[in-house]
Amino acid sequence: MENMGVFFALLGAVLAAVMSGIGSARGVGMAGEAAAGVVTEDPSKFGKVLILQLLPGTQGIYGLLIAFITLTQIGILGGSSDVSLYKGLLYFIACLPMIFVGYWSAIRQARAAVASIAMVAKRPDQSGKAIIFPAMVETYAILALLISILAVTGIGSVNI
Amino acid sequence: MAILPMKHISMIGLKKDRRAVLDVLQRCGTVQINDINRKDNAFYKYDVSSEKLLLEKQAAVVQEALEILDRHVPEKKPMLNVLNGKQELSRKRYEKLDGEQEEILETAKHIRELSDTISEYRAGMEKLQVQMDSLVPWSSLDLPLQFRGTKSVAAFIGSLTGEMSRDELLASLFDRLPAVDAVHLEIVSSTREQVCIVLLCLRRDAGPVENALRSMGFAYPSASVPTLPIRQMQEWKEKKDRLEKARDTAEEEIRDLSGQRDSLKGMLDCYAIRKEKADVAGRLLQSRHAFFLEGYIPARKADTAAAILNEQFDLLVEYEDPSGDADVPILLENNKFAEPVEGVLRSFSLPGKGEIDPTFLMAIFYYILFGLMLSDAGYGLLMVLGCGFCLRKYKNMEPGMQKTLRMFFFCGISTTFWGAMFGSWFGDVTKIVSTTFFHRTVSVPPLWFEPVNDPMQMLVFSMAVGVLHLFTGLGAKLVQCIRAKQYKDAVYDVLFWYLLVGGLIVVLLSSSQFAGMFGLNFVLPSVVGKAAGSIAAVAGAGIILTAGRESRNWFKRILKGLYGLYNVTGYLSDILSYSRLLALGLATGVIATVINQMGAMFGDSVMGAVLFAVVFLIGHALNMAINLLGAYVHTNRLSFVEFFGKFYEGGGKEFTPFAVHTKYFEIKEET
Numbered sequence: 001m002e003n004m005g006v007f008f009a010l011l012g013a014v015l016a017a018v019m020s021g022i023g024s025a026r027g028v029g030m031a032g033e034a035a036a037g038v039v040t041e042d043p044s045k046f047g048k049v050l051i052l053q054l055l056p057g058t059q060g061i062y063g064l065l066i067a068f069i070t071l072t073q074i075g076i077l078g079g080s081s082d083v084s085l086y087k088g089l090l091y092f093i094a095c096l097p098m099i100f101v102g103y104w105s106a107i108r109q110a111r112a113a114v115a116s117i118a119m120v121a122k123r124p125d126q127s128g129k130a131i132i133f134p135a136m137v138e139t140y141a142i143l144a145l146l147i148s149i150l151a152v153t154g155i156g157s158v159n160i
Numbered sequence: 161m162a163i164l165p166m167k168h169i170s171m172i173g174l175k176k177d178r179r180a181v182l183d184v185l186q187r188c189g190t191v192q193i194n195d196i197n198r199k200d201n202a203f204y205k206y207d208v209s210s211e212k213l214l215l216e217k218q219a220a221v222v223q224e225a226l227e228i229l230d231r232h233v234p235e236k237k238p239m240l241n242v243l244n245g246k247q248e249l250s251r252k253r254y255e256k257l258d259g260e261q262e263e264i265l266e267t268a269k270h271i272r273e274l275s276d277t278i279s280e281y282r283a284g285m286e287k288l289q290v291q292m293d294s295l296v297p298w299s300s301l302d303l304p305l306q307f308r309g310t311k312s313v314a315a316f317i318g319s320l321t322g323e324m325s326r327d328e329l330l331a332s333l334f335d336r337l338p339a340v341d342a343v344h345l346e347i348v349s350s351t352r353e354q355v356c357i358v359l360l361c362l363r364r365d366a367g368p369v370e371n372a373l374r375s376m377g378f379a380y381p382s383a384s385v386p387t388l389p390i391r392q393m394q395e396w397k398e399k400k401d402r403l404e405k406a407r408d409t410a411e412e413e414i415r416d417l418s419g420q421r422d423s424l425k426g427m428l429d430c431y432a433i434r435k436e437k438a439d440v441a442g443r444l445l446q447s448r449h450a451f452f453l454e455g456y457i458p459a460r461k462a463d464t465a466a467a468i469l470n471e472q473f474d475l476l477v478e479y480e481d482p483s484g485d486a487d488v489p490i491l492l493e494n495n496k497f498a499e500p501v502e503g504v505l506r507s508f509s510l511p512g513k514g515e516i517d518p519t520f521l522m523a524i525f526y527y528i529l530f531g532l533m534l535s536d537a538g539y540g541l542l543m544v545l546g547c548g549f550c551l552r553k554y555k556n557m558e559p560g561m562q563k564t565l566r567m568f569f570f571c572g573i574s575t576t577f578w579g580a581m582f583g584s585w586f587g588d589v590t591k592i593v594s595t596t597f598f599h600r601t602v603s604v605p606p607l608w609f610e611p612v613n614d615p616m617q618m619l620v621f622s623m624a625v626g627v628l629h630l631f632t633g634l635g636a637k638l639v640q641c642i643r644a645k646q647y648k649d650a651v652y653d654v655l656f657w658y659l660l661v662g663g664l665i666v667v668l669l670s671s672s673q674f675a676g677m678f679g680l681n682f683v684l685p686s687v688v689g690k691a692a693g694s695i696a697a698v699a700g701a702g703i704i705l706t707a708g709r710e711s712r713n714w715f716k717r718i719l720k721g722l723y724g725l726y727n728v729t730g731y732l733s734d735i736l737s738y739s740r741l742l743a744l745g746l747a748t749g750v751i752a753t754v755i756n757q758m759g760a761m762f763g764d765s766v767m768g769a770v771l772f773a774v775v776f777l778i779g780h781a782l783n784m785a786i787n788l789l790g791a792y793v794h795t796n797r798l799s800f801v802e803f804f805g806k807f808y809e810g811g812g813k814e815f816t817p818f819a820v821h822t823k824y825f826e827i828k829e830e831t
C-alpha cells in the first residue's frame with residue numbers, strides 16, 4: 001500500500017493527457033468536418049477555417065503539459081519516485097481540473113468553432129470576430145490548466 | 161495614429177467630360193463616391209447594368225482563355241511567389257493594351273475555339289480507337305464482313321459467345337440439323353469470350369442453318385464494313401493519325417499563344433478597371449448636359465484633387481466639413497510601428513463616431529502580450545529573421561502581406577526579448593545538448609527568472625500586465641470623454657473606477673496574507689492600505705450614486721448604481737483572464753523541453769545526434785506553429801474583449817476610394 005502513491009499520481013497524469021487528448025481529438029475532428037465542407041465550396045477560405053479548426057486542439061496540449069509536469073514532479077522521468085500514498089492522492093486531485101475541464105471545454109469549444117466556421121463561410125470579412133467566440137470557451141480550459149499547474153508544482157513543498 | 165479628417169466633396173461638370181473626369185478620379189484614387197438616392201425631374205441615374213454585363217461576359221472569355229493556357233502550358237512560379245507582389249506596368253503600356261482590346265479578345269476567343277476543336281479531335285480519336293478494337297478479331301479474314309455468299313453458296317460471318325473448338329461447334333450444329341450435311345466451317349479467331357467464324361453452306365440449306373446458328377447464339381458483327389477488315393482498319397488508323405496530327409498542331413498553336421498570357425492578364429485588369437468605373441458611373445446623377453457627383457475625400461488631399469480637376473475641365477468642385485450626423489467613412493493613418501496592427505483592428509471594427517483610433521495603444525500591448533505568450537527566444541529569432549529576410553528581399557510585395565509580416569517581425573522581437581528574460585532558447589536546448597553530447601552542463605541563465613520554477617511570480621506579473629492593460633483602456637475612455645467635453649462622465653465612469661480598482665489592489669498589497677499567498681517579497685504598510693481602502697469606499701459610493709444617473713427615480717437610480725458596482729467582479733475576471741499569459745508561456749516552454757528530452761533519448765553517438773536533429777526540427781516546427789496560433793488568437797482576445805471592453809465599440813465604415821484595383825499588374829503612373 002505504501003507504494004501506491006506513485007500509482008495514483010501517475011493515474012492523474014495519464015488521465016489528464018488522455019481525457020484532454022480525447023476531447024481535443026473529437027473537437028478538432030468535428031471542426032475539421034465543417035471546415036472541409038466550407039473548403040469544398042470555396043478553397044480560398046482554407047487559411048481562415050484552418051485556424052478555427054485548430055482552436056479546440058489546445059486542450060490536448062494543456063493535458064500533455066500537466067501530465068509532463070506531474071511526471072517530472074513524481075520522478076518518473078528520472079530521479080527518485082518515492083511518493084507517499086497521501087501525496088500521490090494529492091497529485092491525482094491536482095490533475096482533476098484538467099481531466100474534466102480539458103475534455104468538456106474541448107468539445108464545447110469545437111461546437112462554437114463549427115458555428116464560427118459556418119459564419120466565415122457566409123461572411124468571410126468577419127473572420128476576426130469568428131475566432132473570438134471559440135476562444136472565449138478556451139478561457140476555462142486555461143483556468144483549469146492554471147489551477148492544475150499551481151497545485152502540482154505546489155504539492156512538492158507541502159510538508160506531510 | 162489618427163483617423164484622417166474627411167471632407168464632403170461635391171462637383172458638377174459637363175456631361176461630355178464625364179468619362180474623362182471619372183478617369184482622372186480613378187487614377188487619383190482618393191475619392192469615395194457615394195450612391196446618390198435623390199429623385200429629381202431634371203436629374204436621373206444612368207443605367208449601367210448592360211455595360212457591366214458585357215464587361216463581365218468579355219472578362220469571362222479572357223479568364224477562360226487564361227485557364228486553358230495554364231492547362232496546356234503551366235506557368236512556372238518560383239517559390240514564395242506570393243511575396244513577389246504585382247508586376248509593374250507603365251501607364252503607356254496599359255493604354256496600348258487598352259487600345260488593343262479587340263485583338264486580345266479575338267485571341268482569347270481563338271484560344272477557346274482551339275481548345276474546343278482539340279476536345280472534338282480527342283473524342284473522334286477515341287471513337288475510331290473503339291471501332292478499330294472491334295475489328296481486331298476479324299483482322300485475318302480475307303472477305304468483307306458484309307459478304308453473304310454467292311448464287312449457290314450462302315456464307316455466315318459472325319460470332320458466337322463462349323469458347324468452343326471447331327469440332328465442338330460442328331457437333332452441336334449437326335445435332336440441330338440432322339438433314340444438312342454439306343457445311344464448311346472456318347474459325348477466324350477465338351478468345352475466351354467469343355469465337356469468330358465463317359460458315360459456308362448450300363444456298364438451299366441457308367434457312368435452317370441460320371435458325372440453328374441463331375439458336376446457338378450467333379450474331380452478325382456490329383460494325384458494317386464494306387471492304388476487307390484489314391483494309392478498313394488501315395483506313396481508320398490513317399484517319400486517326402490525321403486527327404492526332406491536327407490535335408498536335410492545335411496544341412502547338414496554343415503553346416505558341418502562351419506568349420499572349422501577359423496581354424490576357426492585362427486585359428483582365430482593364431476589364432476590372434472599367435467595371436469599377438461603370439459601377440461608379442451608375443451612382444452619379446445626370447441631366448441632359450451635366451453630371452453631379454458627391455462623396456468623401458481625405459481633407460489634406462482635397463486641394464490637390466480640386467486643382468487637378470479645375471485645371472483640366474470646366475467644372476465646379478466644392479468641399480466642406482461633413483455635417484455632424486453624416487456617416488463619414490474611416491481612413492486610419494499610423495506610423496510604421498503601429499500600422500501593421502490596423503488589420504487586426506479592422507477585423508474587429510473600425511472606430512465609430514466619437515471614438516479615437518486605438519491602433520497605437522493596441523499595438524504596444526499587442527506586441528508585448530504576444531511575446532509573453534510565445535516567450536521563446538529561439539522562436540522569436542526565427543520570426544525576426546524570417547520576416548526580416550522577406551521584407552528586405554521582396555520590396556514589391558502586396559501592402560497587406562507586408563503589414564502582416566511587419567506585425568510578426570515586431571512580435572518576434574518581443575518574443576525574443578521575453579524568451580531571453582525567462583531563459584528559454586528552444587526550451588532548454590543548450591542544457592540538453594551539452595549534457596548529452598559533451599557531458600558538461602551549460603545552460604543559458606534567464607535574465608529575470610524561470611516561470612516553470614516560479615509559476616506564482618509569473619502569475620503575479622501576468623496580472624500586473626493585465627491591470628496596466630485595463631487601466632490604459634480606461635485612460636483611452638477618459639480621453640474620449642474629455643474630447644467629447646463630457647467631463648461628468650469622465651469622473652463617474654473613469655475616475656471612480658480607477659480609484660475603486662486601484663484602491664482595492666493597494667488594500668490587497670498591504671495584507672501580509674495576500675503577500676504570503678503569492679510569494680511577494682514586500683508588504684505595503686497598513687496605513688497605506690487603510691487610506692486606499694477609504695478611497696475605494698468613497699469611489700464605490702460614488703459609483704452607486706452615479707452609475708444609474710439616467711434614471712430620475714432615486715430608488716431606481718440606487719438600484720442601478722448597485723448593479724453598476726457589481727461590475728467590479730467584471731474587473732476581477734478581466735484581470736484573472738491575463739493568467740493565460742502564464743499558461744500559454746509555460747505551454748511553449750514545457751513542450752519545447754519535452755521535445756529536447758525526446759531527442760536526447762537516443763544517447764551520445766553519431767546516430768543519436770542525427771536522430772536528435774530530426775526530432776528537434778520536426779518537434780520544434782510543430783510546437784512553434786501551434787503556439788504561434790495560440791499566441792495570435794489569445795492576443796486578439798485580450799485586445800478585443802478585455803482592452804476594447806473598457807472603451808471601444810467600433811462600427812465605423814471603411815473608406816473605399818474609387819481607384820484602380822487590379823489583380824495582375826500594378827499600373828505605374830509616369831510623372
